Amino acid sequence: MRIRSQQVGPGSSGFAGTLDLPSTEDDGPPEGLTLDQIIDVTLARSLDLRQKFIEIPMARADVLQASLRANPVFYQDGQLLMYRPGQYNRAEPGGPQQFDTNVNIPLDVSGKRRARTAVAVRAQKVLEAQYQDAVRQRIDDIYDGFVGVLNARQTLRYARQSVQGLEQLLAQTEKLFKAGQVTQLELDRVENQVRIASLGLVDAEGAYRRARLNLGSLMNLPADEGSRLEIRGNIDIPAPPLPPIDELRRVALDERPDVQAFRLGVSRAHADVRLAKANAYSDVYVLWQPYTFQDNTPYGVRSATSWALGVTVPLPIYNRNQGGILRAKMNVDQSRIQLADVERQALIDIEVACSGLPGRPPPDPRASANRDPRRPRDPQQDD
Numbered sequence: 001m002r003i004r005s006q007q008v009g010p011g012s013s014g015f016a017g018t019l020d021l022p023s024t025e026d027d028g029p030p031e032g033l034t035l036d037q038i039i040d041v042t043l044a045r046s047l048d049l050r051q052k053f054i055e056i057p058m059a060r061a062d063v064l065q066a067s068l069r070a071n072p073v074f075y076q077d078g079q080l081l082m083y084r085p086g087q088y089n090r091a092e093p094g095g096p097q098q099f100d101t102n103v104n105i106p107l108d109v110s111g112k113r114r115a116r117t118a119v120a121v122r123a124q125k126v127l128e129a130q131y132q133d134a135v136r137q138r139i140d141d142i143y144d145g146f147v148g149v150l151n152a153r154q155t156l157r158y159a160r161q162s163v164q165g166l167e168q169l170l171a172q173t174e175k176l177f178k179a180g181q182v183t184q185l186e187l188d189r190v191e192n193q194v195r196i197a198s199l200g201l202v203d204a205e206g207a208y209r210r211a212r213l214n215l216g217s218l219m220n221l222p223a224d225e226g227s228r229l230e231i232r233g234n235i236d237i238p239a240p241p242l243p244p245i246d247e248l249r250r251v252a253l254d255e256r257p258d259v260q261a262f263r264l265g266v267s268r269a270h271a272d273v274r275l276a277k278a279n280a281y282s283d284v285y286v287l288w289q290p291y292t293f294q295d296n297t298p299y300g301v302r303s304a305t306s307w308a309l310g311v312t313v314p315l316p317i318y319n320r321n322q323g324g325i326l327r328a329k330m331n332v333d334q335s336r337i338q339l340a341d342v343e344r345q346a347l348i349d350i351e352v353a354c355s356g357l358p359g360r361p362p363p364d365p366r367a368s369a370n371r372d373p374r375r376p377r378d379p380q381q382d383d
């Protein structure tokens with residue numbers, strides 16, 4: 001508070017002044033955490049990010065499972081077995097007993113394993129991009145929380161400075177009131193200003209504590225540590241020059257992980273179509289019977305051994321997975337619509353982030369002519 005004395009008659013206030021900002025900038029204690037340190041702590045301690053990261057090795061396990069081949073089938077059987085031993089005779093021929101060893105080997109003639117593996121690989125890439133987007137959003141939350149703490153701390157400094165200046169003004173006004181130079185109304189007005197400023201100080205202290213608790217929660221700190229969290233930084237820093245708006249749009253569409261995740265989702269949808277077509281045909285089973293034993297002992301002749309080879313082919317007459325193929329194709333269209341919506345939102349985010357900032361470069365009118373036709377139309381750019 002900068003106070004200036006005036007010699008005036010009774011009934012008039014003898015002081016006039018304006019509230020000053022704190023004389024020096026406060027970057028916080030030297031041991032306070034910087035923004036980079038807070039980001040490192042958050043990424044290392046975040047339980048939400050940790051559980052999302054576990055989905056990536058789970059997806060790798062899915063890739064391994066999808067790449068496995070179907071197991072062959074082994075079975076042993078006996079045929080023409082008699083209820084009582086020695087029942088066979090020459091007068092009533094029958095049999096002879098036969099024992100077979102069989103192995104059925106499935107053959108993936110339609111490429112289901114390759115298509116299934118491709119779907120799992122693309123699903124893994126989608127999860128990796130989604131995890132990158134979760135990290136990006138968490139870092140963005142840290143930026144907001146860090147700025148919120150800086151803003152609350154600065155507001156608290158202003159509130160304290162205001163209370164201190166108004167208390168000085170009240171002390172001087174009380175002296176003038178006792179000297180009869182100001183009225184009771186003017187003294188009451190200053191006292192009310194002190195009360196209001198004191199309430200504002202209490203509110204600023206609470207807002208500062210809440211801002212530190214919110215930032216500590218993002219860092220996965222206990223409540224008592226979050227309420228005592230100290231940061232080091234200044235809210236008044238020079239802003240770097242912005243790149244051209246068209247460059248920001250290009251970076252958003254090409255680099256943002258949420259856009260990449262949906263773009264990879266379209267690729268996975270195409271892989272699902274190929275898998276659905278491959279599932280239209282069942283495996284062909286090759287039967288290999290390496291050993292067959294015929295017991296000719298009841299006939300007094302030598303027992304025989306032999307082998308056999310066969311094949312089982314399911315006929316795709318009724319079920320060729322028509323519904324699964326149609327659903328997979330519709331999923332491709334749905335994924336493309338979702339991608340277009342995410343790209344549109346990314347362009348809107350660029351416009352919102354750049355709106356009102358000083359030094360924003362004007363959009364290039366030639367950008368619409370050179371725009372990738374796969375990307376959604378931006379009405380603001382075209383206008």
